[in-house]
Amino acid sequence: MDESRQESGSNVMPWENLPDPELLKWRICDLKVRIEGSPIESRVQKLYDDLAARGLSFRPPCYLATEWLTPDRIPAVGVPFYLAHPRLQRLEKSMMLEAEGEKEEECMKLLRHETGHAINYAYKLFRKTRWRELFGPMSMDYDPHSYVMKPYSRQFVIHLADNYAQVHPDEDFAETFALWLTPGVDWRLKYKGWAALKKLEYVDHIMAEIADRAPTVRGGPRYWSASRTRSTLETYYRRKQKEFGEGYKGFYDPILLKLFSREPASKNSVRAHRFLSSYRKELVTTISRWSRIPKYSVHELIKRLSSRARDLNLYLREDETTALFSVGVCINSLLLVERSDYGESET
Numbered sequence: 504m505d506e507s508r509q510e511s512g513s514n515v516m517p518w519e520n521l522p523d524p525e526l527l528k529w530r531i532c533d534l535k536v537r538i539e540g541s542p543i544e545s546r547v548q549k550l551y552d553d554l555a556a557r558g559l560s561f562r563p564p565c566y567l568a569t570e571w572l573t574p575d576r577i578p579a580v581g582v583p584f585y586l587a588h589p590r591l592q593r594l595e596k597s598m599m600l601e602a603e604g605e606k607e608e609e610c611m612k613l614l615r616h617e618t619g620h621a622i623n624y625a626y627k628l629f630r631k632t633r634w635r636e637l638f639g640p641m642s643m644d645y646d647p648h649s650y651v652m653k654p655y656s657r658q659f660v661i662h663l664a665d666n667y668a669q670v671h672p673d674e675d676f677a678e679t680f681a682l683w684l685t686p687g688v689d690w691r692l693k694y695k696g697w698a699a700l701k702k703l704e705y706v707d708h709i710m711a712e713i714a715d716r717a718p719t720v721r722g723g724p725r726y727w728s729a730s731r732t733r734s735t736l737e738t739y740y741r742r743k744q745k746e747f748g749e750g751y752k753g754f755y756d757p758i759l760l761k762l763f764s765r766e767p768a769s770k771n772s773v774r775a776h777r778f779l780s781s782y783r784k785e786l787v788t789t790i791s792r793w794s795r796i797p798k799y800s801v802h803e804l805i806k807r808l809s810s811r812a813r814d815l816n817l818y819l820r821e822d823e824t825t826a827l828f829s830v831g832v833c834i835n836s837l838l839l840v841e842r843s844d845y846g847e848s849e850t
Contacts, residue, residue, distance in 0.1 A: 519590040523597060526590075527737035531729050536567060536587035543567075543586050546607060550614045553684050558714045563621035565614075567729040569739065571603065573617045577723035578625035580617040584729035586610070598740040599747070600787065600798035612663060615684050619677030625718035628709060629673070637702050638679075639672035657697040660690075664795050679706050747799040756815065759808065762830055763817035773823065776813035779805055782827055790835050804834065 568581030585591040595602040604610040629641045659668035660682045668678035694700040763775040791798045
């Protein structure tokens with residue numbers, strides 16, 4: 504049982520019924536949330552069951568962190584603290600418009616992915632010659648928020664919805680492992696004829712090789728642990744919103760002037776900023792789902808576009824349905840281009 508619950512003699516955490524402004528004053532370390540007894544506990548156990556079903560003795564230790572992560576070269580999985588309590592999930596959605604990993608299916612995908620990193624580090628698989636031949640060098644630079652997706656490439660498996668295997672060799676392996684680990688997936692049939700099949704076959708081979716072997720690397724510091732994070736929730740979300748909101752910058756006037764008009768087509772012409780504001784929720788949900796860009800980032804870009812459209816006094820130049828389609832395509836393209844700082848070639 505959680506210490507806070509024990510001290511109060513109640514099943515209610517002392518902060519869970521507070522309104523958002525008061526809850527935001529709490530330090531993350533003082534929330535004293537734990538995996539044990541939380542919705543995460545059964546999901547971690549399900550992960551361990553998946554590993555056992557594959558004959559693997561490896562069990563990555565999981566801990567609550569400030570985000571989804573596996574620290575570099577440390578075989579441990581960090582799970583966002585907000586998933587440990589429904590009230591914190593609601594706050595996350597209130598502040599960031601979504602709570603990544605809230606649904607069990609998505610959570611299991613992320614747990615399997617992070618376990619791919621953990622097992623890679625635990626057994627130093629990235630040092631093997633065949634690993635480097637198939638996935639590439641671990642020394643390659645990369646930014647997980649800036650990469651060019653090739654949705655139709657057959658060089659990579661498709662596990663997370665954002666083609667995340669294409670970011671970096673480490674992510675490529677983690678995604679390949681996660682797919683291999685997923686129960687009920689006939690990966691040999693699904694990826695028949697794909698270059699990615701060689702990677703899956705390698706994972707199948709190397710997992711059989713290390714199945715009962717003790718890890719080379721054990722333990723390590725729990726970076727970004729929630730239990731040691733002294734920032735208040737307010738500070739945490741201020742930083743997070745700044746990171747997500749400022750991730751996509753640009754000069755929007757040329758785009759806005761292509762989408763909208765400086766002159767009203769009629770007396771009933773709709774103001775562009777009001778149009779963008781009224782359809783913001785639909786645009787955010789749709790664009791985020793297809794581009795896999797965080798909802799908060801899409802939300803902030805639309806806010807800036809709306810504000811600039813108001814400053815320029817712009818109007819719709821077409822009916823709302825047609826305009827909605829044009830705006831959606833344009834914003835999606837803008838976000839994808841702005842997050843792609845470099846190109847890469849198919850191998």
